[in-house]
Amino acid sequence: MAGSTLEIKDLHVEIEGKQILKGVNLTINGGEFHAVMGPNGTGKSTLASAIMGHPKYEITGGSIHLDGKDVLEMEVDERAQAGLFLAMQYPSEISGVTNSDFLRSSINSRREEGDEINLMKFIKEMDGNMDELEMDKNMAQRYLNEGFSGGEKKRNEILQLMMLKPEIAILDEIDSGLDIDALKVVSKGINKMRDEAFGCLIITHYQRLLDYITPDKVHVMMQGRVVKSGGPELAKRLEEEGYDWIKQELGIEDETVGQEA
Amino acid sequence: MTVETQQLPFDKQYVSQFSEKRNEPKWMTDLRVNALEQADALPMPKPDKTKIDKWNFSRFKHEAEGQTISSLEELPQKIQSFLDTEKQDQNLVIQRNHTVAYSSLSQDLKDKGVVFTDIFTALSEHSELVQKYYMTDGVMVDENRLTALHAALMNGGVFVYVPKNVVIEEPIQSIFWQEDDEAALYNHILVVAEEGSSVTYVENYISDNEAEETVANIVTEVIAKGNAKVSFGAVDNFAKGTTTYVNRRGVAERDAQIQWALGQMNDGNTVSENVTYLMGDGAHANAKTVTVGRGEQKQNFTAKIVHYGKDTDGYILQHGVMKESASSIFNGIGKIENGASKSNAEQESRVLMLSDKARGDANPILLIEEDDVTAGHAASVGRVDPVQLYYLMSRGIPQHEAERLVIHGFLAPVVNQLPIEAVKNQLRDVIERKVY
Numbered sequence: 001m002a003g004s005t006l007e008i009k010d011l012h013v014e015i016e017g018k019q020i021l022k023g024v025n026l027t028i029n030g031g032e033f034h035a036v037m038g039p040n041g042t043g044k045s046t047l048a049s050a051i052m053g054h055p056k057y058e059i060t061g062g063s064i065h066l067d068g069k070d071v072l073e074m075e076v077d078e079r080a081q082a083g084l085f086l087a088m089q090y091p092s093e094i095s096g097v098t099n100s101d102f103l104r105s106s107i108n109s110r111r112e113e114g115d116e117i118n119l120m121k122f123i124k125e126m127d128g129n130m131d132e133l134e135m136d137k138n139m140a141q142r143y144l145n146e147g148f149s150g151g152e153k154k155r156n157e158i159l160q161l162m163m164l165k166p167e168i169a170i171l172d173e174i175d176s177g178l179d180i181d182a183l184k185v186v187s188k189g190i191n192k193m194r195d196e197a198f199g200c201l202i203i204t205h206y207q208r209l210l211d212y213i214t215p216d217k218v219h220v221m222m223q224g225r226v227v228k229s230g231g232p233e234l235a236k237r238l239e240e241e242g243y244d245w246i247k248q249e250l251g252i253e254d255e256t257v258g259q260e261a
Numbered sequence: 262m263t264v265e266t267q268q269l270p271f272d273k274q275y276v277s278q279f280s281e282k283r284n285e286p287k288w289m290t291d292l293r294v295n296a297l298e299q300a301d302a303l304p305m306p307k308p309d310k311t312k313i314d315k316w317n318f319s320r321f322k323h324e325a326e327g328q329t330i331s332s333l334e335e336l337p338q339k340i341q342s343f344l345d346t347e348k349q350d351q352n353l354v355i356q357r358n359h360t361v362a363y364s365s366l367s368q369d370l371k372d373k374g375v376v377f378t379d380i381f382t383a384l385s386e387h388s389e390l391v392q393k394y395y396m397t398d399g400v401m402v403d404e405n406r407l408t409a410l411h412a413a414l415m416n417g418g419v420f421v422y423v424p425k426n427v428v429i430e431e432p433i434q435s436i437f438w439q440e441d442d443e444a445a446l447y448n449h450i451l452v453v454a455e456e457g458s459s460v461t462y463v464e465n466y467i468s469d470n471e472a473e474e475t476v477a478n479i480v481t482e483v484i485a486k487g488n489a490k491v492s493f494g495a496v497d498n499f500a501k502g503t504t505t506y507v508n509r510r511g512v513a514e515r516d517a518q519i520q521w522a523l524g525q526m527n528d529g530n531t532v533s534e535n536v537t538y539l540m541g542d543g544a545h546a547n548a549k550t551v552t553v554g555r556g557e558q559k560q561n562f563t564a565k566i567v568h569y570g571k572d573t574d575g576y577i578l579q580h581g582v583m584k585e586s587a588s589s590i591f592n593g594i595g596k597i598e599n600g601a602s603k604s605n606a607e608q609e610s611r612v613l614m615l616s617d618k619a620r621g622d623a624n625p626i627l628l629i630e631e632d633d634v635t636a637g638h639a640a641s642v643g644r645v646d647p648v649q650l651y652y653l654m655s656r657g658i659p660q661h662e663a664e665r666l667v668i669h670g671f672l673a674p675v676v677n678q679l680p681i682e683a684v685k686n687q688l689r690d691v692i693e694r695k696v697y
Contacts, residue, residue: 052651052655053651053655054648054651055647055648055651075654075660076651076654076655077654077655077657077658077659077660077663079655080654080655080656080657080658081657085655085656086655088652088655091652092646092648092649092651092652092653094649094652094653094666094667094670095670095671095673096669096670096671096672096673096674096677097666097667097669097670097673101666102653102656102666105656105658105662105666106656106657106658109656109657109658109659109662110657143670160656164656164657
């Protein structure tokens with residue numbers, strides 16, 4: 001088996017004193033695409049943010065390991081340097097910092113001092129990836145996410161994914177706010193990443209993204225836990241029948257944890 | 262010596278001798294002497310929320326010679342770094358203490374009637390022109406004690422004159438280098454852009470006096486006639502020992518534009534006023550300032566645009582970073598006078614705090630005496646946004662570097678507007694030095 005392994009065990013997470021995740025278990029191996037699905041308010045985005053180390057989320061129990069290394073002991077930048085990546089649902093806007101400078105700093109942060117990426121190589125690679133994502137070239141010189149439309153922000157997240165080439169990527173609702181054409185373009189970019197080493201966790205509450213990116217495994221989250229796992233056929237059934245049958249099967253009345261952060 | 266430290270050791274005789282020694286026209290000698298006579302009776306300026314009565318405005322040396330140079334290569338590297346040295350035919354004045362060390366203006370601009378020279382040469386060669394605008398429309402001699410002292414003791418500066426319809430493409434640049442640690446700079450910058458003309462002017466103030474005390478009392482007047490366009494960039498970088506009072510004033514006539522980009526990077530106590538009068542209909546002013554405060558430094562910044570003409574547009578942006586025990590007040594004032602209908606006043610003041618001991622106040626003020634106008638303001642004082650840091654760090658950028666990116670980004674509006682690449686880089690370096 002190639003690539004890295006991200007192992008989440010019995011993860012408990014709070015935000016502002018409110019318990020959101022109540023024991024999540026999930027293992028993603030290099031080469032695998034996993035989808036985490038579920039209605040709004042079930043803790044999906046909290047899972048993504050907790051893995052990356054968002055300052056608002058407090059881990060109250062459980063563990064996350066990347067290739068045996070304790071992720072929860074790492075600072076946010078160390079998690080990225082170790083090979084994790086999160087395509088965010090709401091990327092920050094940073095005025096005065098160009099997209100291109102930001103990307104170059106990010107790439108160089110994963111390289112040794114004195115081994116910074118060659119500028120020409122960087123530009124060539126960025127141009128190629130921007131073409132792939134049908135992004136306007138002037139976006140490289142615009143300030144990071146500032147004034148970007150929702151769709152532009154999502155493409156920009158995937159551009160970063162393609163440039164940074166992490167071991168394991170988490171895509172948090174990357175499809176929300178995208179029209180069908182943009183969805184196809186973004187999916188094409190993500191599929192291009194697929195190889196035997198790259199692992200991916202796709203968080204979505206729409207099945208439609210999975211029409212373009214076929215997951216190897218599908219997990220359903222409710223009440224802050226993974227309540228059901230299966231193959232791609234599970235996503236199909238969810239599309240056709242919705243979530244109610246799972247709730248009935250498991251005797252769940254209210255699937256939410258009360259508050260989606 | 263008495264205990265009254267703010268009393269100056271300069272009398273009428275000294276001032277008139279100083280003037281005569283420089284062969285100044287009589288009107289200038291009279292202006293100096295009158296100003297000195299008024300100074301004692303005038304009050305000190307009263308910047309809002311900053312007490313300046315204990316600041317040093319009296320201990321300094323008024324005259325200091327500087328060496329002239331015949332080629333820019335004779336300058337030390339730290340001064341050369343402000344110049345785009347590979348460019349030929351630069352329009353440049355370098356003032357070293359109170360001596361013009363270097364002065365050049367392209368033949369093409371001379372032929373077009375452009376004047377760009379030190380203020381003393383201007384007084385002897387263009388006396389009437391200077392007299393017409395010198396402390397008449399912009400800053401008045403009797404506004405306060407410091408403006409009067411400025412008029413009495415003026416000991417440096419430049420005069421820029423752009424004739425009607427002359428458009429200067431390349432920026433013109435002044436460097437004011439206070440090489441003598443005790444030398445005070447009473448610098449006067451006068452920029453007159455005639456109708457339909459256009460000019461970009463950039464200046465740098467540099468000193469190294471960490472321990473020695475001195476004073477900088479600077480008055481800048483920019484007169485933009487009908488439809489003229491003046492773009493004014495500055496990087497102020499006086500060292501810790503200099504107390505600075507800098508008054509930059511613009512007067513924009515009909516359809517004229519004045520754009521300020523001020524990097525206010527002094528290390529000593531500073532009062533900075535930047536005021537633009539939009540006199541004519543359709544006039545436009547844009548005042549962008551950035552600053553970094555550090556150490557025990559106290560600073561007070563006022564950016565003010567006063568609308569007299571109809572359909573005038575004023576935009577103020579003040580961004581400040583405060584660290585250690587630095588304290589700064591930012592007053593952004595948009596004033597729309599009665600009759601200035603259809604005018605628009607916008608302002609934004611933001612302060613980024615890097616320490617618990619630092620203090621920063623952002624005071625956006627709109628004074629509106631006309632109904633048919635639009636106006637808006639935004640102000641904030643806060644720390645570096647932890648969610649922004651999280652975003653940058655989530656791509657592998659270490660916290661220190663992430664903060665650096667956010668701070669440089671926050672100060673970018675002025676950096677990016679400076680038209681000379683070398684000055685832009687210098688401002689970036691100064692920011693880097695002051696923040697880290």
